[in-house]
Amino acid sequence: MSFVTVRNVFQTYDRRPILERVNVEVEEGQFISVVGASGCGKSTFLRLLLAQELPTKGSVHIAGAPPATEPGLDRGVVFQRYSVFPHMTVRENVIAGESLRKPWGRFFGAERKAAQVRADETLARCGLDHVADTYPATLSGGMQQRLAIGQALAARPRVLLLDEPFGALDPGTRLSMHAFLTDLQAEIGMTVFMVTHDLHEAFKLGDRVLVFDKPRWDPDEPNAYGATITYDFDARDGGIPFQDLEENTHVLRTQ
Amino acid sequence: MRLINIKPARPLAMALTLLPFVLVFVAYAIGSDIRLSANPQDKLLPAPGTVWDTMVRLVSEGDRRTGRILFWHDTWASLQRLAIGVGISASIGLVFGLLIGLLPLVRSFLAQFVAVLSMIPPLALLPILFIVFGLGELSKVVLIVVGTLPFLIRDLSQRVIEVPHELLVKAQTLGASSWVIAIRVALPQLMPRLIQAVRLSLGPAWLFLIAAEAIASDLGLGYRIFLVRRYLAMDVILTYVIWITVLAFLIDWGLRWTSRRFFPWAQEGL
Numbered sequence: 463m464s465f466v467t468v469r470n471v472f473q474t475y476d477r478r479p480i481l482e483r484v485n486v487e488v489e490e491g492q493f494i495s496v497v498g499a500s501g502c503g504k505s506t507f508l509r510l511l512l513a514q515e516l517p518t519k520g521s522v523h524i525a526g527a528p529p530a531t532e533p534g535l536d537r538g539v540v541f542q543r544y545s546v547f548p549h550m551t552v553r554e555n556v557i558a559g560e561s562l563r564k565p566w567g568r569f570f571g572a573e574r575k576a577a578q579v580r581a582d583e584t585l586a587r588c589g590l591d592h593v594a595d596t597y598p599a600t601l602s603g604g605m606q607q608r609l610a611i612g613q614a615l616a617a618r619p620r621v622l623l624l625d626e627p628f629g630a631l632d633p634g635t636r637l638s639m640h641a642f643l644t645d646l647q648a649e650i651g652m653t654v655f656m657v658t659h660d661l662h663e664a665f666k667l668g669d670r671v672l673v674f675d676k677p678r679w680d681p682d683e684p685n686a687y688g689a690t691i692t693y694d695f696d697a698r699d700g701g702i703p704f705q706d707l708e709e710n711t712h713v714l715r716t717q
Numbered sequence: 718m719r720l721i722n723i724k725p726a727r728p729l730a731m732a733l734t735l736l737p738f739v740l741v742f743v744a745y746a747i748g749s750d751i752r753l754s755a756n757p758q759d760k761l762l763p764a765p766g767t768v769w770d771t772m773v774r775l776v777s778e779g780d781r782r783t784g785r786i787l788f789w790h791d792t793w794a795s796l797q798r799l800a801i802g803v804g805i806s807a808s809i810g811l812v813f814g815l816l817i818g819l820l821p822l823v824r825s826f827l828a829q830f831v832a833v834l835s836m837i838p839p840l841a842l843l844p845i846l847f848i849v850f851g852l853g854e855l856s857k858v859v860l861i862v863v864g865t866l867p868f869l870i871r872d873l874s875q876r877v878i879e880v881p882h883e884l885l886v887k888a889q890t891l892g893a894s895s896w897v898i899a900i901r902v903a904l905p906q907l908m909p910r911l912i913q914a915v916r917l918s919l920g921p922a923w924l925f926l927i928a929a930e931a932i933a934s935d936l937g938l939g940y941r942i943f944l945v946r947r948y949l950a951m952d953v954i955l956t957y958v959i960w961i962t963v964l965a966f967l968i969d970w971g972l973r974w975t976s977r978r979f980f981p982w983a984q985e986g987l
Contacts, residue, residue, distance in 0.1 A: 514886055533889035544881035547888075549905040549982050558901070563892030567901035597982040617891045 465490035465653055466621060471520035473506055479688030480506050486691060491651045495668030497661060502674045502689040504657045508625050511655060512537050525620055535563060538619030542626045545610035546598045552609055553594040556581040559616025588612040604635035608642060624656040640667060671695040763952045771952035795926060795938040798854065802861025803922050807915050810869030815899055818877020835867030840928060847933060857929040864925040865918040876910040877903050909980040916972050923965060
């Protein structure tokens with residue numbers, strides 16, 4: 463069985479179908495981009511993966527476990543906004559990634575010192591070590607998102623879910639965030655789902671690009687049908703995954 | 718230049734800040750002078766000098782019978798009642814605000830009940846409190862609690878509900894239990910709001926304190942004001958009113974300072 467299995471998922475709000483017949487299987491370590499028009503259910507799909515909502519029908523399995531009923535440690539998430547705790551300093555935010563699961567939500571004594579050292583390593587990797595003692599409100603948007611990703615990764619989730627994480631960033635910051643995320647992904651090899659509006663970003667970062675759209679459309683009743691995955695692109699090597707197959711044939715073989 | 722774009726420089730801003738205080742004082746002095754020149758025995762608007770003399774006498778001379786300086790005893794008694802009342806109110810409000818804001822079960826159970834309770838005029842309950850708790854300290858403290866608690870619970874639970882849902886989901890993905898979310902995410906974010914809510918409820922708290930003291934007490938700022946009213950001792954009343962205003966202002970300022978000092982991340986809007 464694959465790592466993430468979404469089986470025949472339907473989601474309906476007040477009898478209004480949002481998603482219908484969504485089936486997808488994802489291998490461990492893949493980077494999945496999710497794109498689609500506004501209101502086509504891609505954020506709903508992410509919330510279902512997160513178990514923030516439960517599907518009306520169907521099931522979502524991660525790592526062969528039974529369907530989750532609430533968000534938990536196996537799924538990490540970064541939202542577009544409000545992803546870090548404003549009342550904790552940057553370092554405390556990263557430590558919180560490990561400590562919130564404890565009975566009192568914090569570390570004591572030697573454990574705390576060790577966690578601080580680990581947090582400083584994470585911050586150095588995110589390029590945030592020089593602002594470790596400030597509050598997130600003083601950081602720029604890109605730094606806040608880097609912190610949010612660092613915090614989510616500190617909890618070591620099985621799957622990382624990103625809901626338009628770079629949507630509010632300027633183009634330059636966005637490019638450096640892409641590089642940051644690509645490096646992390648190469649290093650950790652985690653399964654990532656990223657919802658985005660930006661097709662270029664989706665193909666650049668993703669191994670696979672899932673497109674959500676409504677396969678059926680009633681002009682008199684636009685809300686009559688829900689959306690599903692209409693395209694499932696292999697986006698490796700810039701969307702031309704088989705180009706190296708071509709090159710490995712007789713043409714360039716020199717021996 | 719548009720009026721909305723004209724900003725006073727610092728000296729002018731200071732002068733404008735002081736101006737209303739000076740104007741009120743001058744208006745009072747003129748009014749007092751007009752009345753006193755018509756009738757030197759007039760007690761309604763004593764001259765500022767007379768009020769000042771009374772003030773000095775009140776804060777420094779002891780009572781002729783007991784030798785206690787009643788002014789400070791009154792202040793201490795009132796502040797104690799106020800602190801205990803507001804303290805109890807804030808503690809209970811914090812706990813119930815968290816419970817109602819975080820737990821949908823408790824919200825269904827209590828939110829509407831508290832909303833209805835908050836509609837009861839607390840002063841209408843004062844006779845019941847006097848009957849049940851007697852005329853001592855307890856009934857005064859309970860009046861302050863009854864008067865400010867429903868507002869605090871409603872305000873604080875609303876503030877918890879306003880904590881972005883993303884933060885609660887995020888905390889869950891980091892493995893936090895409901896308890897940890899309450900103490901590590903909701904409570905710290907609620908603390909500056911609590912201070913703000915307490916600042917807002919201090920006005921009603923003073924009102925209920927003075928009302929309770931006016932009706933049944935033997936010590937306290939409100940008691941003294943209503944006692945000397947019988948002798949038309951305007952100079953004493955004015956001294957006490959000014960003192961209460963100063964106290965209320967200092968408490969408010971202290972709370973704002975605390976909020977800024979200990980919750981620097983919540984700067985905006987405080």
